[in-house]
Amino acid sequence: MNDPKKAVALISGGLDSMLAAKVVMDQGVHVEGINFFTGFCVEGHTHAIRSRKGGGPRGPKPKRNNALWVAEQLGIKLHIIDVIEEYKKVLLNPKHGYGQHLNPCLDCKVFMVRKALAWGFMAEHGFDFIITGEVIGQRPKSQRKATMPIIAKESGADDRLLRPLCAQNLPSTLPEREGWVDRDALFGFHGRSRKPQIELAKRLGFTAWAQPAGGCCFLTDAQYSRKLTDLWSAQGRKDYELDDIMLLKVGRHIRPASHFKLIVSREEGENRYLEGYRRRFLNLRPISHAGPLCLVDGHPQPTDVELAARVVARYSQGREAAAVTVAAEDPHAGCRELTVAPLAPAELPSAWHV
Amino acid sequence: MSKLVHPFENLDARGLLCPMPVIKVQDRIADLRPGAVLDVLATDPGTLADVPAWCRVHGHEILEMVQAHHEIRIRIKVN
Numbered sequence: 001m002n003d004p005k006k007a008v009a010l011i012s013g014g015l016d017s018m019l020a021a022k023v024v025m026d027q028g029v030h031v032e033g034i035n036f037f038t039g040f041c042v043e044g045h046t047h048a049i050r051s052r053k054g055g056g057p058r059g060p061k062p063k064r065n066n067a068l069w070v071a072e073q074l075g076i077k078l079h080i081i082d083v084i085e086e087y088k089k090v091l092l093n094p095k096h097g098y099g100q101h102l103n104p105c106l107d108c109k110v111f112m113v114r115k116a117l118a119w120g121f122m123a124e125h126g127f128d129f130i131i132t133g134e135v136i137g138q139r140p141k142s143q144r145k146a147t148m149p150i151i152a153k154e155s156g157a158d159d160r161l162l163r164p165l166c167a168q169n170l171p172s173t174l175p176e177r178e179g180w181v182d183r184d185a186l187f188g189f190h191g192r193s194r195k196p197q198i199e200l201a202k203r204l205g206f207t208a209w210a211q212p213a214g215g216c217c218f219l220t221d222a223q224y225s226r227k228l229t230d231l232w233s234a235q236g237r238k239d240y241e242l243d244d245i246m247l248l249k250v251g252r253h254i255r256p257a258s259h260f261k262l263i264v265s266r267e268e269g270e271n272r273y274l275e276g277y278r279r280r281f282l283n284l285r286p287i288s289h290a291g292p293l294c295l296v297d298g299h300p301q302p303t304d305v306e307l308a309a310r311v312v313a314r315y316s317q318g319r320e321a322a323a324v325t326v327a328a329e330d331p332h333a334g335c336r337e338l339t340v341a342p343l344a345p346a347e348l349p350s351a352w353h354v
Numbered sequence: 355m356s357k358l359v360h361p362f363e364n365l366d367a368r369g370l371l372c373p374m375p376v377i378k379v380q381d382r383i384a385d386l387r388p389g390a391v392l393d394v395l396a397t398d399p400g401t402l403a404d405v406p407a408w409c410r411v412h413g414h415e416i417l418e419m420v421q422a423h424h425e426i427r428i429r430i431k432v433n
């Protein structure tokens with residue numbers, strides 16, 4: 001008897017990729033999952049940011065990695081690949097441009113299928129084809145009938161790329177022609193409605209699935225994209241390091257001038273998260289009253305530190321007090337205390353909020 | 355005298371945020387033989403959920419998980 005055919009499924013943690021993998025597994029194909037960590041993924045690393053109550057900038061969420069959770073539901077292996085460095089090229093210079101915000105979805109899809117192909121087709125892995133959960137018309141920019149062949153072609157996967165949820169609306173692929181999967185048992189979903197997927201999920205026996213608000217990554221988030229644009233314009237070039245993009249996920253970002261920015265925590269979880277950066281950034285914290293930790297990013301002048309202290313005081317419990325004492329700790333120059341008047345709301349222009 | 359059959363391997367993932375500790379565990383285990391024991395140190399509370407989940411889907415065994423003073427130690431037996 002022939003060995004079963006093997007497919008690598010791109011698993012984002014959402015419903016569609018879970019269904020696509022399951023549909024193919026149910027046809028006797030050996031499926032393993034692959035998941036890419038770009039640095040912008042909504043889940044995973046955000047665990048540390050959440051407060052103990054389980055809340056966070058995006059509200060309460062279970063503490064789990066959705067892609068791993070999906071793999072467990074399916075009973076498949078999941079390989080998580082760090083693509084942080086390589087992803088820079090995709091985000092900084094997307095051939096097909098951006099979506100509504102800074103999400104380069106089409107380039108991103110091409111990149112991920114290409115990576116899955118390279119990984120899966122390595123001799124020691126020996127996979128035969130790639131599966132994605134794409135549905136024609138589901139996303140206005142990246143999941144259109146016209147973009148499907150672009151992804152297949154530019155990734156190099158060609159007809160080894162199978163989209164089980166909308167395969168019946170597309171030309172048949174190698175796995176279908178070779179009889180590795182039965183095209184008639186695949187689907188012809190299209191459009192933005194989630195109903196067919198939800199019905200299929202129920203039919204396949206799933207009772208729960210993740211519905212990540214705002215999609216799979218922060219790049220689809222308007223506020224996050226604004227902060228990233230601000231970072232690029234402040235540094236005068238489009239580039240980033242992992243710490244930069246991680247810090248954009250946390251706190252209030254207040255930029256009084258192009259040469260420095262304040263990152264002020266909003267709750268206990270963010271406070272703990274920013275603690276990890278204290279040895280690398282000038283940081284301020286009120287000591288006469290309870291209040292947030294603040295990192296100063298950039299090249300602040302001495303007068304800027306006083307302004308930063310007044311901003312921190314404004315977000316502390318001493319905001320109504322005449323004076324608040326703030327400790328300013330410079331990792332290279334030590335710690336000093338400043339007693340300042342909290343900034344009045346009118347002194348904090350809305351334009352400073354990134 | 356007891357004989358050390360499988361020397362413990364160590365992985366320091368402190369300061370890394372999920373899923374990086376999981377990725378480090380995955381990459382290290384790829385180089386280990388069945389029976390090896392890997393001790394992972396981490397600080398991200400997410401590792402308490404994610405490392406065991408990754409181990410379950412790959413068939414490795416969690417021998418011990420301890421959290422103290424903001425540090426997490428997870429002992430994994432490679433299968």
Ligand code: SF4
Nearest residue numbers: 103104105108216217
């Ligand atoms: S939402 Fe983010 S991860 Fe998903 S395809 Fe678009 S850019 Fe890529």
